[in-house]
Amino acid sequence: MTAPWPIQANLGGPVDPADHVGHGDQFAQVVRSVGGVGALVTGDRRMGKTSLLRKVEHVLSPEHVVLRISAETDDPELFGRRLVDVLRGHGVFTEELARWSVEVDVGYRGVRIRREGGVAGGEAPQGTDDLFRWAAERAAPAKLVVILDEIAVLAMAIERRQAGGAVEFLRSLRRPRQEAVNLAMVLAGSVGLHHAVVDTTPVNDLQRVRVGPLAAADAAFLARCLLLGENLAVSDDEAVVAAMAEAADAVPYFLHHIAHAAQLRGGRPLSPADVWAIRHAALVDPDDPWNLRHYRDRLRDYYGPDADLAAHVLDAVAVADTPLDLSQLGSRLGAVELDVRPSRSALLALVERLEADHYLARTGPADTFATRLVRDAWRAMRRL
């Protein structure tokens, strides 16, 4: 068994692949998917998706040609220029890119590369190709693995320029991975693709990998690493580690926050009670240091006219002792004043959206909050 190593609290910046603890199953799923056409990695912000992708890049790079690029931009042209820079970083493309003046067009037709004016002169202009198909041909026989993080942001930017452009763009990404046997794509994002496109069939060939909280043992291991990294003395090693994992709901981001807050408080050794006090203080702090208030504030953006109903659904689930099925939820909503009472189908659709947006998690036919931490934060924010 690996011994814990020191990891300093990192509250949001990129994480060293060597310091990514846990998510072993998800990592294996993504790596396996690369043997086919790839994966769609989803999960709420701060669950560790991006650092998982870095680890995937790190592990696959010796054997495959891996292009990893963040698509979190409203500017498709800038994305195209960055893509060329990333390509230039790989030897298999260097010579080709040096021969031509290259332009990359990113839009609803996909990611297109056009090569003109061969540097040696006298070479006929080349046509416009799909960039990923072109890159896969040059990478062969190696596999080309394209990792596009925060893909929904770029898709929404394309949609704003051209109605229906987002779904066309996603289709354009699908075509080359269906045609080129040595091309796989890993698409990822915290903003669900359902916010960019209604029709998600263009990504239904990708294996879905959901990144959520860590397994309990991994959370405990990360807690130990953070205690070492922050030089924190503890009253009782086992109890403090267990308290950290439980208080953070095994979410890496909150584990890092607990370690950071513990380091700031200084003084006597950290006890389990201190851990819970740190958690409670974060939930009621008006400065919202754990960034939990967004779970309430984003409802209007996400659900528009259904925002109030969504809030009532979450209220009901937050105060329930057990998971609620649709009938139970409907009867709880019966006591709430609503302009329009939702039909069963409408309520089901809303619950599914709340699951997709990481508020709720389904257990059999019933739902509960995805994490206890979000439930407790919801209770605190809504004064329930």
Place this chain on the structure above:
Amino acid sequence: MRVRPFTPSREGAAALAARTVGRDDLLATLTRRLAGAARSGNRPHTLLVGPRGSGKTHLIEVLLHRLREEPGLVVAKVDEDAVGVASYADLLAELGRSVEVGRVAGDAASWEAALAASLGGRVLLAVIENLARVFDGMGTGGQRDLRSLVETSGQVVILASTPQLFSGIGSRNEPWFGSFAVEHLDPLTVDECAELLGLLAGAGLARPPRVAALHHLVGGWPRLWALVAAVATPADLDELVPVVEALVEQFVPSFQQRLWALAPNEARLVQALGVGPPAATVAELAAAAGLTERTAATALGRLADGGWVRGDKRAGADQRRTWYRLREPLLRLHLQYRGGSSLQEAVGYVRAWFDPALPLPAVAADREPELAVVALTERPRPA
């Protein structure tokens, strides 16, 4: 020691380090964190939060001085007075000029390429002061571009500062939501202020009762105490009123500009908090400012977000009620002073409160609520 309270970056980092008080733990944490970034793949972004005069620039200069021997870091700075950052490309240009990357075509991608080429495998430590203003100038699109650069390159770590938290990092829909380790700079304690005063002006100036009284009146932000060291003589500090008036005078233009920028309802509430009881509920403030409670509550929310006021609950009191007070004690004195009130009575009372050798002066009945705030602290006992 030549002190520049408003421009610490011109003092020289070694001099600043020699007179740094009360920031040892934070400096140690930040040094370890950023040195770690230079030696690993971790890129922990940090945001220092503190009002004007809290020592953010000072702290950054000392921190960079400590990191100067770190071979894996390239430091690029956007100064606190940088103007004209209206786009992502402008930000990159500022960073690029800071590390002298040479002539670059104006677009963002060219600046990105030039910066990347200048790094040679090292990590770019981008120091951005007044991050809220820079983010506002770049817009959400520019912020996204910066984030995707950071994520794609893996070679950039950000050290930023801001007077207060802002929606660009606190709203989930914003690209930089939850991406910073936020470090709040606290005011210096009485003992730390005394230490700073001693370092800057000699031990003769730092008489404990007067330091405690002045700390109560003006707060513990380091810039104020650097100014005290610059303007006060031992006799002035003993009297206290001349020192307080000198500080208030120094900040008149700054407070005026900030107050003029407030919406009328917000300004009325700030005025009410300045000249009325030092802490008041929404209902009391609404009555004092001639507003409805709903309007006052909304405006107070904005003032709290803007760092003007702070809301507190009182132990044992109705927990639904919040008592608001001005965050900056000096602002209260400014409002009284500019409103024509003498500071003599309030300052004299506080001076006596913290000096058990002095008798407490009698106070007119209508001044009692204002001076009652002093009673929230325990009066020192005679030795």
